[in-house]
Amino acid sequence: MIRRILNKVFGRTSRASGSGAQILPLAAHGIRRDQLDDCALKTCETLAQAGYKGYVVGGAVRDLLLGKTPKDFDVATDATPEEVRRLFRRSRIIGRRFQIVHVMCGRVTIEVTTFRSNGQKEADEEDERSTDEHGRLLSDNVFGNMADDAARRDFTINALYYDPAREEVHDYFGGVADCKKRVLRMIGDPETRFREDPVRMLRAARFAAKLDFHIDPDTRRPVATLAPLLSNIPRARIFDEALKLLMSGHALRGVHQLRAEGLHHGMLPLLDTILDDPTGERFITAALKTTDARIAQDKPASPAFLFGTLLWPQVLQRWRALEAAGEKPQPALFLAMDEVLDAQRGQLAIPRRYDGMIKEIWALQPRFEQRGGQRPFRLLEHPRFRAAYDFLLLRAESGEVDAELGDWWTRFQDVDDEERAAMLKADSSPKPRRKRKRRKPGESAAETQPA
Numbered sequence: 001m002i003r004r005i006l007n008k009v010f011g012r013t014s015r016a017s018g019s020g021a022q023i024l025p026l027a028a029h030g031i032r033r034d035q036l037d038d039c040a041l042k043t044c045e046t047l048a049q050a051g052y053k054g055y056v057v058g059g060a061v062r063d064l065l066l067g068k069t070p071k072d073f074d075v076a077t078d079a080t081p082e083e084v085r086r087l088f089r090r091s092r093i094i095g096r097r098f099q100i101v102h103v104m105c106g107r108v109t110i111e112v113t114t115f116r117s118n119g120q121k122e123a124d125e126e127d128e129r130s131t132d133e134h135g136r137l138l139s140d141n142v143f144g145n146m147a148d149d150a151a152r153r154d155f156t157i158n159a160l161y162y163d164p165a166r167e168e169v170h171d172y173f174g175g176v177a178d179c180k181k182r183v184l185r186m187i188g189d190p191e192t193r194f195r196e197d198p199v200r201m202l203r204a205a206r207f208a209a210k211l212d213f214h215i216d217p218d219t220r221r222p223v224a225t226l227a228p229l230l231s232n233i234p235r236a237r238i239f240d241e242a243l244k245l246l247m248s249g250h251a252l253r254g255v256h257q258l259r260a261e262g263l264h265h266g267m268l269p270l271l272d273t274i275l276d277d278p279t280g281e282r283f284i285t286a287a288l289k290t291t292d293a294r295i296a297q298d299k300p301a302s303p304a305f306l307f308g309t310l311l312w313p314q315v316l317q318r319w320r321a322l323e324a325a326g327e328k329p330q331p332a333l334f335l336a337m338d339e340v341l342d343a344q345r346g347q348l349a350i351p352r353r354y355d356g357m358i359k360e361i362w363a364l365q366p367r368f369e370q371r372g373g374q375r376p377f378r379l380l381e382h383p384r385f386r387a388a389y390d391f392l393l394l395r396a397e398s399g400e401v402d403a404e405l406g407d408w409w410t411r412f413q414d415v416d417d418e419e420r421a422a423m424l425k426a427d428s429s430p431k432p433r434r435k436r437k438r439r440k441p442g443e444s445a446a447e448t449q450p451a
């Protein structure tokens with residue numbers, strides 16, 4: 001009886017798996033099954049009905065514990081990917097070496113992963129090398145039991161398994177307590193785990209920023225020495241992490257956290273030059289703040305826009321240098337844009353699919369200076385006007401251009417045609433005016449060229 005009461009409050013230890021997981025009841029964690037996404041709940045139920053285990057795991061449990069709304073739900077199971085696929089009509093196996101199953105309900109997709117171990121044991125037994133010379137794991141696609149699965153995860157707060165049927169949390173490494181203490185702690189020996197996968201260092205910085213957690217000193221210690229290992233990671237994976245950090249809703253804190261840990265050399269090396277220059281720092285701070293605010297309001301934030309802002313201080317610098325060397329403004333800008341985009345390929349590897357939009361936003365910037373004649377009207381109709389205008393506001397906010405220019409464009413969009421006509425400025429464009437027939441967009445504003 002007493003044991004039952006104690007279990008109810010403090011939870012019990014899993015004996016079934018013999019693994020020492022604490023099994024915490026609702027009273028100890030507070031996560032009710034109705035807080036789960038329906039699709040995640042249904043996925044776990046279907047697995048259970050078929051005799052398999054099915055737990056919500058990872059970020060979703062952590063976020064619910066912290067009172068945040070999870071952005072997606074992952075499920076872990078002892079069923080193989082093929083068995084999972086057979087259970088759900090709308091599902092498909094993703095990946096070859098490392099198979100996961102996507103289960104779809106409406107527009108929601110649940111990622112179902114089979115319990116895995118980090119492959120160390122098997123490799124040791126077969127006397128094969130499971131890591132490279134820096135300790136990086138070469139294989140992580142070996143099935144295992146639930147305890148193995150928990151041990152291969154990165155941080156204690158990411159190794160929590162929620163059983164919706166019993167509303168219990170299986171906690172292998174004290175993740176619930178760490179959540180309460182707001183501590184980010186690596187599972188196992190931090191140095192070994194960072195060597196196994198150096199991206200975990202970037203994840204540490206991202207989670208610390210996103211959750212406003214403190215990195216446990218033992219976890220943090222090896223990072224300064226191991227940060228250079230990021231150079232062995234494929235650039236595409238680094239780019240994905242950068243995107244997650246910048247789109248986390250806490251980009252500003254994330255970027256500062258990266259720099260404080262010395263990790264930006266391996267991810268966003270351009271931060272050094274940007275943040276050491278006061279205008280650059282103001283510009284990036286404004287850009288990241290706006291992105292964070294948009295994400296907080298559930299508004300879309302565009303990666304191309306964001307990467308455009310990160311690279312802008314370099315573009316500006318090259319643009320000015322080329323102009324000083326005698327190049328005309330427009331060609332100088334285009335040259336600077338190409339140079340900067342090419343130079344980042346080796347470091348940041350922004351995929352080429354973003355190039356088009358980034359360049360359009362940059363190329364429109366000088367056009368905001370032209371406030372006479374038909375030009376402002378044409379710019380207003382440009383499909384990228386909105387993004388380019390938002391970009392201009394950041395430049396104004398950082399003091400790179402006059403605040404008056406940003407204000408002018410804000411007002412120009414707001415007022416009616418008559419007032420717009422009154423706002424037009426004498427055309428200060430240095431271009432010699434060619435005598436040609438003016439193309440009328442069919443509006444009366446065409447007549448209202450100021451003196």
Ligand code: ATP
Pocket residue numbers: 057058059060071074152153154155158159197199200244
């Ligand atoms: P987010 O809110 O950013 O999605 P998350 O914790 O769900 O956070 P994911 O990248 O979606 O992060 O990964 C899901 C889970 O997989 C993590 O919670 C963690 O348990 C495990 N995991 C992911 N990447 C790693 C890694 N590099 N090393 C160890 N475990 C990892």
Ligand code: MG
Pocket residue numbers: 058059060072074
């Ligand atoms: Mg996730």
